[in-house]
Amino acid sequence: MTRAIISFDTELSAGLHQRGASARANFDSSILGRCRDGDFGIHFQMDMLERRGLTGVYFVDPMPALVHGPAIVRDIVAPIVARGHEVQLHIHTEWLEFARLNPVGRLTGRNIGDFPLAAQKKLIGLACDMLVRAGAPEPTAFRAGNFGANDDTLRALAALGLRYDSSFNAAYVGHGCDIALDSRNIGMRVHHGVCEVPVSGLMDRSDSFRPAQLCAMSEEEMRDALDHAAASGAHQFSAFSHSFELLSRDRQVPNRLAIARMEALCRAVANDPRVTSGGFADLPEPPARAGPIRLPDPRPLRTLRRTAEQAAGHLAHEVRYVRSLAYVTANTSRWGKIAGGILLAVA
């Protein structure tokens, strides 16, 4: 059986904090996915999963506790645990810059892989404690923010007793992800004492990996990637998203395309008898001599269909934006009316 792990990196935005957003505003946007049409964050995602009887994994970043105090992490963890989904450990070291007390002295860095091994061990250990103090069960799996892990990260995880890492994403190799594994193999395997569970994906061109991320893959690509994993006898299929990924990029409205893709993924996982849903807590380790799982080959027409679908999605969003701007403009002055009228006519 192939275990389908649907995970969500669940995090406040260090960027929003830097631009002056309050902790509450950051929480509302980044965790609840709140916009003028409603909430499309973790609660909405859990509703979607539960309608299909699926269990999700939430990689929660506890680092904002260093800036805002522990209550905000408790507010993230509590509903996930209460609804029976899995909480695992995520880390965004960007928050150290804003911390009242930096646990690694003057060291800062965008990625956990930017730090020496001893500091990585200290930071991951501390993050683990903060997550457990916020009400999560002892985590068994880890994912680095920005997939910015290296081999020392895995050594640190092994020393701390975490069994699984899910920071290997071939799309980030050379862009922050420095784990020395073969990116053409998406099978689970042990590396530096930790079981690596790579992000799944497919080749969308002969030299280009497309990760199984909600906003990166079409329904068709996601179905093909899942089918390939099950047909290859892979132990896992790992698709990921974010707590805020069902919102548009400017977070003003829901992203209907991403919601449709998530619905399609949930349906595909629920309906495939070769696939089970779940997380890491009871994930069996792969047999010692498991063969590699090769990436699905590119299919140019499939890539073209996704490119067209995304272009249409962006266009629809832009049109909505221009229309709302036009309505506002048309209600301001006489010249506004004329300008707004022209915009409405065009959009």
Ligand SMILES: [Zn+2]
């Ligand atoms: Zn993240």
